[in-house]
Amino acid sequence: MEAVRVVLADDHPIVLAGVREVIERDARFVVVGEARNSSELVQLCTDVRPDIVITDYNMPGDRAYGDGIKLIDYLRRHFPDTRILILTMLSNNLILSSLYDLGVSGVILKNGDLNEILVALAALSQGRTYRGPGMQSGSSVATNRDDIGARIASLSVKEFEVLRHFVSGMTVGEIAEHLKRSVKTVSAQKIAAMRKLDVDSDQALLLFCIKANLFQ
Template sequence: MADPIRLLLADDHAVVRSGLRLLLEAQPDMVIIGEAENGADAIRRTAELRPDVVLMDIAMPGMNGIEATRRIKADSPRTAVLALTMYEDDQYFFEMLRAGAAGYVPKRAAPDELASAIRAVSRGDVFLYPSLAGRLVQDYLLRRDVEEHEPPADDLTPREQEVLTLIAQGLSNGEIGEQLVISAKTVDRHRENIMRKVNLHNRVDLVKYALRKGLIDLEE
């Protein structure tokens, strides 16, 4: 018989952890080896216990589940993180996936769906709740359509790429000018040229464009 799946429960509500323990300990192939009540505690307990799967809530006091997931995956890459949360909006969904979560299940899911998700991520697969998986496909198709029709970064001069990168990093025109040893007025002229060439009209869209083209990454 295969070893049971070793689980760590990370949720700031004791009643939720108790309910999960009752539910999952009834599964013959699962065992609860620890609990955590916040993100920092989840990181510490994961380092101590090396669970196969961490069931991670998102909204917890102190460090949230997104940052905890990012750190757990950096320190314990073999541990799978499964988001189990009440949040079903796109922001949290995509942030958890970018942080390294292998699955995302809403707390309204049926018990057998949660058990299936745990088994899937424990063997290295990805599990996305059906309604959320559809959003991932839609996001991919939208990104693909945008990328197919937008100008490549190579259309920008090297100086414009430098300016765009610094804009995307949140620097003001004055700060960019100081870093590149040019005037703020010259920076503004470069920004206008960039927007015209890539057909974008505000800073948020420029940041997204810089991300898609690899000029900056999410860790910066």
Template sequence: MNPVNPVNPVDPVDPSTPSIRVLLVDDQPLVRAGLRVLMADSPDLVVVGEAGTGTDAVRLARDLRPDVVVMDVRMPGMDGIEATRLVTAGPGAPRVLVLTTFDDDEYVYGALRSGASGFLVKDMALDDILAALRVVAAGDALIAPAVTRRLIEEFAARPEPGPAPAPRRPLTGVTAREREVLTLVGRGLSNGEIAVRLHISAATAKAHVARLLSKLDARDRVQLVVLAYETGLVP
């Protein structure tokens, strides 16, 4: 039997506090239980359901309409990459924050391609897990922390499984400065770090990133990272 349990919050939620609805997806019940306990003390985070397989994750994401899905990568049957692709398809889709074990997961770039907005590493600090959920729920992408940068550097250059690598897509309609900014985004730099590197203000760096998101029809910063690799700006 698949371990799927829609969950209600244990404590009442203050109606004046906007809540972030979270769906937990992991084939290990202990991992889900630990995350659920962690979030129970945060009035802005509400666990609305749990799933132990990718198939159940897709179904519950459709039925429960969470804001964020915390998605494991390796699960029986449909893995987290395919589940992420299905969950993030279509308008109004929830954000997906991928759970990974850095030492042995080799599918992280696939998750980026599938629409994930960032990563949780299973041994990261508890406060960082909560912060990651809030960042992704707010519409941003979690690529700034050093551990995520390591993941991007390690896996983004690996070819996607398949009979032949896809040709590099052309990069058109961007200025030379925007190309510089996109390169630095692809290397995992934050807006502040980009500003220092290019000797511009943080506000200007943020404006360049916003224009890139619009021009390249990218959902979030993670997709800009993918584009930087796919267009060859980051080797």
């Protein structure tokens, strides 16, 4: 049987080496390329048309492809036969669950056991979606809306994306250009996120995200 062809994408060489080492233990899979940014990943997908892409969610992008939602959307539209497995440090279960709505086939947490990758690859290669032990149903989110975790969980995936870029230092205008949304839309999503997190200023928003380790 022909091995399942996998492309890896992460901006940390140590992560790439670790994931490759795990995959190479199983003859069912073969790594056919590695990328350290979005442009390299898209070029690899164009050149080798892998069966599965394993990519970090937060990864240095560019104006053409970005990362996060923008990159996932591009990959889904241009490489519909390639299944996407997200490897991430994000810990918000509702946001992680929302990634499945964007079309990803599996999510694995970086702080878990990397051997889980083989289990996920087996599921994806059989046409199944993978939800590992690190993933919880959105219905399990705490109902106490005053709790920090519950407030974070109330964010939509698009609001979360806007916050991620805002915390990285981008202005609303720059985020709008990067995500190909209008300034009005991004501003409204940022305001909605601030309301859900119960903060009333940019400084308070930044402080909340830092204390909550929202984008570690």
